[in-house]
Amino acid sequence: xxxxxxxxxxxxxxxxxxxxxxxxxxxxxxxxxxxxxxxxxxxxxxxxxxxxxxxxxxxxxxxxxxxxxxxxxxxxxxxxxxxxxxxxxxxxxxxxxxxxxxxxxxxxxxxxxxxxxxxxxxxxxxxxxxxxxxxxxxxxxxxxxxxxxxxxxxxxxxxxxxxxxxxxxxxxxxxxxxxxxxxxxxxxxxxxxxxxxxxxxxxxxxxxxxxxxxxxxxxxxxxxxxxxxxxxxxxxxxxxxxxxxxxxxxxxxxxxxxxxxxxxxxxxxxxxxxxxxxxxxxxxxxxxxxxxxxxxxxxxxxxxxxxxxxxxxxxxxxxxxxxxxxxxxxxxxxxxxxxxxxxxxxxxxxxxxxxxxxxxxxxxxxxxxxxxxxxxxxxxxxxxxxxxxxxxxxxxxxxxxxxxxxxxxxxxxxxxxxxxxx
Amino acid sequence: xxxxxxxxxxxxxxxxxxxxxxxxxxxxxxxxxxxxxxxxxxxxxxxxxxxxxxxxxxxxxxxxxxxxxxxxxxxxxxxxxxxxxxxxxxxxxxxxxxxxxxxxxxxxxxxxxxxxxxxxxxxxxxxxxxxxxxxxxxxxxxxxxxxxxxxxxxxxxxxxxxxxxxxxxxxxxxxxxxxxxxxxxxxxxxxxxxxxxxxxxxxxxxxxxxxxxxxxxxxxxxxxxxxxxxxxxxxxxxxxxxxxxxxxxxxxxxxxxxxxxxxxxxxxxxxxxxxxxxxxxxxxxxxxxxxxxxxxxxxxxxxxxxxxxxxxxxxxxxxxxxxxxxxxxxxxxxxxxxxxxxxxxxxxxxxxxxxxxxxxxxxxxxxxxxxxxxxxxxxxxxxxxxxxxxxxxxxxxxxxxxxxxxxxxxxxxxxxxxxxxxxxxxxxxxxxxx
Numbered sequence: 001x002x003x004x005x006x007x008x009x010x011x012x013x014x015x016x017x018x019x020x021x022x023x024x025x026x027x028x029x030x031x032x033x034x035x036x037x038x039x040x041x042x043x044x045x046x047x048x049x050x051x052x053x054x055x056x057x058x059x060x061x062x063x064x065x066x067x068x069x070x071x072x073x074x075x076x077x078x079x080x081x082x083x084x085x086x087x088x089x090x091x092x093x094x095x096x097x098x099x100x101x102x103x104x105x106x107x108x109x110x111x112x113x114x115x116x117x118x119x120x121x122x123x124x125x126x127x128x129x130x131x132x133x134x135x136x137x138x139x140x141x142x143x144x145x146x147x148x149x150x151x152x153x154x155x156x157x158x159x160x161x162x163x164x165x166x167x168x169x170x171x172x173x174x175x176x177x178x179x180x181x182x183x184x185x186x187x188x189x190x191x192x193x194x195x196x197x198x199x200x201x202x203x204x205x206x207x208x209x210x211x212x213x214x215x216x217x218x219x220x221x222x223x224x225x226x227x228x229x230x231x232x233x234x235x236x237x238x239x240x241x242x243x244x245x246x247x248x249x250x251x252x253x254x255x256x257x258x259x260x261x262x263x264x265x266x267x268x269x270x271x272x273x274x275x276x277x278x279x280x281x282x283x284x285x286x287x288x289x290x291x292x293x294x295x296x297x298x299x300x301x302x303x304x305x306x307x308x309x310x311x312x313x314x315x316x317x318x319x320x321x322x323x324x325x326x327x328x329x330x331x332x333x334x335x336x337x338x339x340x341x342x343x344x345x346x347x348x349x350x351x352x353x354x355x356x357x358x359x360x361x362x363x364x365x366x367x368x369x370x371x372x373x374x375x376x377x378x379x380x381x382x383x384x385x386x387x388x389x390x391x392x393x394x395x396x397x398x399x400x401x402x403x404x405x406x407x408x409x410x411x412x413x414x415x416x417x418x419x420x421x422x
Numbered sequence: 423x424x425x426x427x428x429x430x431x432x433x434x435x436x437x438x439x440x441x442x443x444x445x446x447x448x449x450x451x452x453x454x455x456x457x458x459x460x461x462x463x464x465x466x467x468x469x470x471x472x473x474x475x476x477x478x479x480x481x482x483x484x485x486x487x488x489x490x491x492x493x494x495x496x497x498x499x500x501x502x503x504x505x506x507x508x509x510x511x512x513x514x515x516x517x518x519x520x521x522x523x524x525x526x527x528x529x530x531x532x533x534x535x536x537x538x539x540x541x542x543x544x545x546x547x548x549x550x551x552x553x554x555x556x557x558x559x560x561x562x563x564x565x566x567x568x569x570x571x572x573x574x575x576x577x578x579x580x581x582x583x584x585x586x587x588x589x590x591x592x593x594x595x596x597x598x599x600x601x602x603x604x605x606x607x608x609x610x611x612x613x614x615x616x617x618x619x620x621x622x623x624x625x626x627x628x629x630x631x632x633x634x635x636x637x638x639x640x641x642x643x644x645x646x647x648x649x650x651x652x653x654x655x656x657x658x659x660x661x662x663x664x665x666x667x668x669x670x671x672x673x674x675x676x677x678x679x680x681x682x683x684x685x686x687x688x689x690x691x692x693x694x695x696x697x698x699x700x701x702x703x704x705x706x707x708x709x710x711x712x713x714x715x716x717x718x719x720x721x722x723x724x725x726x727x728x729x730x731x732x733x734x735x736x737x738x739x740x741x742x743x744x745x746x747x748x749x750x751x752x753x754x755x756x757x758x759x760x761x762x763x764x765x766x767x768x769x770x771x772x773x774x775x776x777x778x779x780x781x782x783x784x785x786x787x788x789x790x791x792x793x794x795x796x797x798x799x800x801x802x803x804x805x806x807x808x809x810x811x812x813x814x815x816x817x818x819x820x821x822x823x824x825x826x827x828x829x830x831x832x833x834x835x836x837x838x839x840x841x842x843x844x845x846x847x848x849x850x851x852x853x854x855x856x
Contacts (some may be wrong), residue, residue, distance in 0.1 A: 080738020
């Protein structure tokens with residue numbers, strides 16, 4: 001079949017372990033640089049140090065001897081660049097979009113930042129407080145609290161137990177961990193743990209040379225991380241979360257599911273099940289949102305992760321008295337998934353949605369690079385997208401039934417309910 | 423690849439400022455019902471299923487003076503897509519069940535999404551409502567609780583037939599003149615931080631002779647999610663919050679958007695500062711810090727280096743904003759609204775002829791630290807109100823050693839005089855009730 005990822009890309013490994021992926025997109029003038037460090041909250045295995053990958057993302061803006069923050073900022077301003085960064089469970093991404101003539105200087109400046117980051121303890125303490133302020137800002141939104149509690153109940157023994165922000169108690173004591181932060185940099189901010197995406201108005205050979213010149217001297221560390229496996233869930237579990245003020249109840253029904261894979265059918269099948277049974281095109285959405293109108297938000301999602309994670313069905317219920325009814329109907333749909341062999345035409349519609357949905361996202365350089373970064377975090381190559389879509393094409397109605405029967409079982413279930421205390 | 427996509431964007435010069443008194447939210451409810459309801463021959467379920475197959479959507483954005491419907495579809499589906507969306511636009515069915523659902527969604531957005539769980543956006547929207555009290559911009563686009571509850575399906579049909587598709591520029595009264603520091607404090611006792619926004623009306627908008635000069639001053643103070651003087655001073659040096667930004671144009675949903683969305687064009691704009699949540703004991707200091715920085719810019723102007731750097735940044739940065747055909751269409755609509763040339767050309771040409779003196783003159787003329795509205799959402803509002811009314815000094819202490827230059831500035835900032843002319847404290851549950 002035709003590969004879904006429509007661009008000819010170049011994947012190149014340097015001797016120090018850094019991987020460069022160059023994607024000439026055909027869109028003029030603009031270049032997006034996405035630097036993916038394969039570290040996230042998944043790597044926070046030590047007690048009391050949750051949230052550190054995210055804190056470290058902040059520290060990366062604190063400068064080097066050659067490029068102190070003011071100079072760094074000045075170069076970005078001169079380039080008119082749009083820059084940001086984010087951290088998630090399996091990755092930390094630094095991304096910058098700018099016009100093509102600025103590529104050499106930005107590559108050089110970023111190479112210096114990754115290899116030579118330097119900051120003092122007082123700056124570290126100040127930044128740790130900015131992270132607490134970020135937690136405080138997020139805490140206004142009930143979904144954040146529900147997410148925290150759901151994960152805490154779902155992952156005994158594995159770092160997915162905490163969110164990327166980390167436990168509040170750990171965030172509060174972050175200012176004391178300056179020495180650990182230096183160690184964190186040495187361990188994870190290394191070429192063998194980094195994949196760089198350069199997309200847009202670029203040529204492969206020139207980009208390879210530019211990266212070689214500025215990033216080739218970055219030394220390998222060879223740190224090997226050991227991430228523990230989560231203990232069996234021992235479900236079903238039920239969690240209730242009280243929200244202090246006015247809100248609508250939110251019900252999340254979650255099942256432990258396998259890690260992302262592009263060589264087996266499971267991930268593809270779980271995605272397809274989401275669209276069949278829990279999307280805006282599903283029968284249950286029609287019942288709950290359009291006909292009965294007891295929910296205003298309803299969706300189910302299998303979120304790709306490096307390690308086994310969760311399949312989560314989320315329903316925001318307009319009337320607290322209807323929560324149990326919604327819970328029952330979600331359970332009935334889960335049973336239906338296991339019992340029925342889905343209609344072939346309906347399955348084909350979902351596959352069409354997936355193919356067109358992907359094509360719709362290939363319309364600008366920054367979006368393409370941003371999407372690639374998510375997949376690169378999982379398998380370190382754009383090829384994983386092509387493989388995943390090949391799996392989608394292969395999935396049969398019988399596969400869906402088998403996967404549903406394997407994972408949507410009571411031992412794997414955690415249900416979390418957020419309700420207003422007010 | 424963008425050649426394989428097709429975008430549709432249809433704009434009308436109608437919006438929230440045309441909501442009838444007592445039915446605030448009618449523009450949003452009507453437009454939302456068009457985009458999220460049945461049409462003459464298709465139920466909403468059928469529309470969703472068709473869109474699902476194409477991986478397409480059709481959305482609406484309602485602002486004070488513009489209503490835009492927009493969507494993008496793969497070229498394989500253009501004919502069918504356009505047939506569906508044109509029927510939605512021309513022949514909405516306005517079924518009772520869709521009306522009930524969409525009305526309830528808007529009420530939930532207002533009560534739960536905005537008031538219950540988005541303190542920062544609540545502060546921003548309330549700031550606009552306070553500045554434009556008594557003006558057609560005086561309530562948010564989602565309406566008010568009482569206004570939405572009062573709307574009947576017949577109101578929607580009437581608005582659709584007679585108002586929604588108008589295409590003339592609205593005649594608006596002037597914004598009111600502020601006399602001092604008008605404070606609105608929204609009590610939310612369980613919040614962990616205090617979200618703040620402040621500002622005042624400005625005559626400058628796209629097309630105005632001073633637009634580019636004020637744009638440079640604003641960008642230097644705080645370019646949205648891209649740092650700036652306020653960010654450096656409040657977050658980077660002092661670690662007080664997550665970010666601090668200035669605006670000269672309405673910029674909704676800053677919590678989630680990094681770049682401005684088109685089609686929130688308005689004839690009347692405000693100068694606005696957004697301070698992300700600060701712990702209650704340091705909130706007033708952070709507000710004073712922002713006033714201090716604005717005052718410094720007003721008094722001393724920018725350095726020539728900062729001017730050149732900011733101008734250069736804007737000249738290049740605006741080119742990154744218009745990435746897709748959908749955005750090209752959106753910016754074109756805004757250019758027409760303001761009577762300006764294509765946006766990137768408008769910015770480039772305006773910046774090219776700009777001098778440092780233009781910017782410093784605009785800063786002196788338009789920046790104000792005394793006559794403004796201030797809104798805060800968070801806990802401990804009675805105490806904050808007392809401190810503001812009495813202009814109590816709020817010195818700050820750090821967990822780390824700060825350079826003596828920072829401490830010297832802090833002494834001035836902590837004692838920054840506040841001349842409050844009006845102060846109200848309201849519980850968050852009451853905001854936008856009427």
